[in-house]
Amino acid sequence: MAKKIKQIAIYGKGGIGKSTTTSNISAALVDAGFKVMQVGCDPKSDSTNTLRGGKYIPTILDTLREKNNVKLNEVVFEGFSGIYCVEAGGPAPGVGCAGRGIITAVQLLKQQRAFEELDLDYVIYDVLGDVVCGGFAVPVREGIAEHVFTVSSADFMAVYAANNLFKGIQKYSKSGGALLGGVIANSINAPYAKAIIDDFVKQTQTQVVEYVPRSVTVTQAELQGKTTIEAFPESEQASVYRRLAEKIANHTESKTPAPLEIQDLREWAAKWADELLAMETGEVRSQAAAI
Amino acid sequence: MSKIIEQPRFSCALGAQQSVVAIPRAVPIVHAGPGCSGKICALIGQGEGYAGGSTIPCTNASGSEIVFGGEERLRGVIDGAFKVIDADLYVVLTGCTSDIVGDDTGRVTRDFQDDDKPIVYAETGGFKSNNYVSHDVVVQAIIEQYVDKFKDEKATLTPGLVNVFATIPYQDPYWNGNLAELKRILEGIGLQVNILFGTESAGIGEWLTIPQAQFNILVSAWPGLEIVKRLEAKYGTPYYHFPYLPIGGNETSKFLRGVSEFGGLDPVKTEAFIRKEEEKFYSHIERTADFMLEFRYGLPRRFYTILDATYAVGFAKYLVNELGILPAKQYIIDDTPAIYQEAIRDHFRHVSELRSAEVVFSVDGGEIQAEIRGEEHKHRSLILGSGWERDLAREIHADLLPISVPITYRLVLNCGYAGYHGGLRAIEDIYDRVLDTYR
Numbered sequence: 001m002a003k004k005i006k007q008i009a010i011y012g013k014g015g016i017g018k019s020t021t022t023s024n025i026s027a028a029l030v031d032a033g034f035k036v037m038q039v040g041c042d043p044k045s046d047s048t049n050t051l052r053g054g055k056y057i058p059t060i061l062d063t064l065r066e067k068n069n070v071k072l073n074e075v076v077f078e079g080f081s082g083i084y085c086v087e088a089g090g091p092a093p094g095v096g097c098a099g100r101g102i103i104t105a106v107q108l109l110k111q112q113r114a115f116e117e118l119d120l121d122y123v124i125y126d127v128l129g130d131v132v133c134g135g136f137a138v139p140v141r142e143g144i145a146e147h148v149f150t151v152s153s154a155d156f157m158a159v160y161a162a163n164n165l166f167k168g169i170q171k172y173s174k175s176g177g178a179l180l181g182g183v184i185a186n187s188i189n190a191p192y193a194k195a196i197i198d199d200f201v202k203q204t205q206t207q208v209v210e211y212v213p214r215s216v217t218v219t220q221a222e223l224q225g226k227t228t229i230e231a232f233p234e235s236e237q238a239s240v241y242r243r244l245a246e247k248i249a250n251h252t253e254s255k256t257p258a259p260l261e262i263q264d265l266r267e268w269a270a271k272w273a274d275e276l277l278a279m280e281t282g283e284v285r286s287q288a289a290a291i
Numbered sequence: 292m293s294k295i296i297e298q299p300r301f302s303c304a305l306g307a308q309q310s311v312v313a314i315p316r317a318v319p320i321v322h323a324g325p326g327c328s329g330k331i332c333a334l335i336g337q338g339e340g341y342a343g344g345s346t347i348p349c350t351n352a353s354g355s356e357i358v359f360g361g362e363e364r365l366r367g368v369i370d371g372a373f374k375v376i377d378a379d380l381y382v383v384l385t386g387c388t389s390d391i392v393g394d395d396t397g398r399v400t401r402d403f404q405d406d407d408k409p410i411v412y413a414e415t416g417g418f419k420s421n422n423y424v425s426h427d428v429v430v431q432a433i434i435e436q437y438v439d440k441f442k443d444e445k446a447t448l449t450p451g452l453v454n455v456f457a458t459i460p461y462q463d464p465y466w467n468g469n470l471a472e473l474k475r476i477l478e479g480i481g482l483q484v485n486i487l488f489g490t491e492s493a494g495i496g497e498w499l500t501i502p503q504a505q506f507n508i509l510v511s512a513w514p515g516l517e518i519v520k521r522l523e524a525k526y527g528t529p530y531y532h533f534p535y536l537p538i539g540g541n542e543t544s545k546f547l548r549g550v551s552e553f554g555g556l557d558p559v560k561t562e563a564f565i566r567k568e569e570e571k572f573y574s575h576i577e578r579t580a581d582f583m584l585e586f587r588y589g590l591p592r593r594f595y596t597i598l599d600a601t602y603a604v605g606f607a608k609y610l611v612n613e614l615g616i617l618p619a620k621q622y623i624i625d626d627t628p629a630i631y632q633e634a635i636r637d638h639f640r641h642v643s644e645l646r647s648a649e650v651v652f653s654v655d656g657g658e659i660q661a662e663i664r665g666e667e668h669k670h671r672s673l674i675l676g677s678g679w680e681r682d683l684a685r686e687i688h689a690d691l692l693p694i695s696v697p698i699t700y701r702l703v704l705n706c707g708y709a710g711y712h713g714g715l716r717a718i719e720d721i722y723d724r725v726l727d728t729y730r
Contacts, residue, residue, distance in 0.1 A: 065355055095360030097392045104358060 005115050008248065009125040009139035009178060012151035013161035017186045019047045020218060020227075021151050021244075022126040026051060027229035028238075028245030030081040034121040037076070038083060039109070041139065042128035043090025043098045051079030054225020059089020060105040072112050080230050084118055099135020102127075106138050122249075130161035131168035140168055140178045147181040147254045149209060152200075154185075154193035156269045159200055166204055166259035179254030182209040184244065189214050192279060196272055203268060205258040209251070210244040213237070298656025298679050300597070300624045300695050301462060302331050304415040305386050306422025307429040309335055312343035313460030313467075314487070315494035316379040320372050320410075321349040322365045322396060323386020327417070335422075335461045335696045337703060341378070348372040352388055361394050369403060369410070379495040380437060382429065383412035390416030404436065409495070411436035423599070423625050426459045427517040434501060434522070442499050449503045453477065453554070454485045454528075456518055457510035457536075457709075463602070464698040467491075468707020468716075469536065473510065476710050479564040480547055481556055490705075502526045506554055510536060510546075510709075512600030513631040529553075534634065536605030539613045539714030540572045572711045576613075576718070583614070583718070588728045591673035591690050591721070593617045597659055598675055598695050599625035602708075604638045606675055606694070609714060611643045614721075616673060618648035619666075622659045624695070627652050663687070673721060690724035692717075 010025075012018040019040070026038045040047025045059045057077045063070045079085040088105035090098040109115070115123055125139040139145045148169055152162040162183060169180050185197040188211045201208050217238075221231035228238050260268060302309075305327055308319040318341070321328045332344050339346055350368045352361045365383070372381060383400050400412035413432035415425045457473055460466040467489040474486045485497045485504065507519045507530040519530035531553040537546035544565045551561035576583070583590070594616050596603040600623050610616040621639055632652055639648040653659055660683050663674075672689040674680050678699030684691035693701055694708070707713045 061358060065359060091359040095362060095392075095394070096356075096358050097360075098358075100354075100392075101358040104354060 009145035024241035045087040048085035061089035099133040130164035154196040166257040303417030304425035309461035318342035469709035472710035592670035
């Protein structure tokens, strides 16, 4: 019997650190002995760069643009420790339909039975932004990923994108779509940032999988075109990513989140803005007031 | 949830490609998926014309044009069209996919316009409207992007010159015959006529004189209103609106008198023409009245119309008032916007001094046929519908005159039902079917 492939999708607002996080998870999983494929679902097509020494690979859509029949070896490239790297690709900014592009690319991988052929343990999709259209929701839909994780900082726009993703998951949850594993809290250094994310996951009935601090180690590694796991395997940051990868590997049960309605989300954000302002101006509130 | 309709009697917005085909030496360039243009030809087209049917250049936009955008492909097809098709006007029309994806068709077209090429574009994505509406969009695009650019700036208003907007070519299968007759009778009362489409049009040169017209004439229930209103706002050209197709002696004379009065034409000349035409028209009816009043195997006693509003009102007035056939239910199938429905109902309410008719606005051919089928058919009926009514007509032993698309079982050349000639032709066609029942 064929083994069960674990398919995971990682979403988040652009620039929040999805690709960095995803690549480090892939690297940690491959180090732990698993066979991993990372699929970048972003027209920028740089998801797998740090797995391949900072180099771009030809994308599925670029290859499809050239010819109708595409073979797996033309779009799957090996990266760090044998991680299979794929980039869906997409149109130039401002033209065409990137969402349709993602659908086409994912369908091609399915048609070519890429996952079975390569005897994979993990497929990790690194997907752009919030759920902007049906195309970007493809990895959430039936038969693709089972677990979705979202990368978010404590920044309101990132939380907004995460909440939108939760709406997408909720929509497809009734028809066999992927469910939410939890939030990967990124760039969490200040204590209030942790509090904000903790409050958000509580409101939306999910969990934080791991808190990832902002670190110059990551920047240094990326400047070398590498993941932190590859460049600084002994660093504290690498151990954070390893811990995260282990949690994802052991994760079995995902749930339907309870996204906030837009008005509730705004009120929630306004409440936190007041808290932060009070903090800035030195006002003493809540628990601290009792001291 | 969206509702499924059976047998719609019009096309999607891209159907306006047929309006372009109807302009002499004009060619549509279609930026749509494979099959869109061909299906429209199959539904409403008959004959390829100058560069219609399978000649129409098309991007056949598929997966790659959707994902990466189809602008470059469109540019290539336009480039090719200029090389291989010798035409006076090229009209770029978009289908659903390119409009959804958001291809900037305007920018691509403007690059060619900047080289003074005779080319215009209109967004006719199928989800936007049907072709009753998009016909207006295409006509306005030609006026705004071509006529305004190339018209003679020094030309002044030409007294007696009129632009006629009547019928939607091919959506009205008898468009060419109808336009020819309208031109003939309007010239008869002394006007110089820009008919714009078909064999009687001088082509795109005629379009360039649109701004010089003394007034515009709209013969239509509601399609085309946007065009004449726009022209009024743009060039200050007033318009005369006759809200149905004039068929036969009564209504055609009424139409001509209306036009004559509106345009301040010589009433003596108008009346002289009307008298001459009516004499000829009624002499034929008098000659055959004995047969039309009584026929041993029966005559149609009542009629159903399953037509657009312009035809439905025109035929109803003619059949009731001049041929004595009574109206059964009247079905209007052109997806009439709500604001125009009351005026149309009112025409049927007063279809003659003594008669009124019930009107149903429906775009669902299946529903309409089921309703007619369910009625009691004691008398022989006449159905003015489309080719799709053939089975129904057989079932209820009715005579069928296919007026609407899909016309399917008729070849149409210069046949038309407008005016005096059209009135006679209608009689020939209706009573042909009566004679066909000879045993």
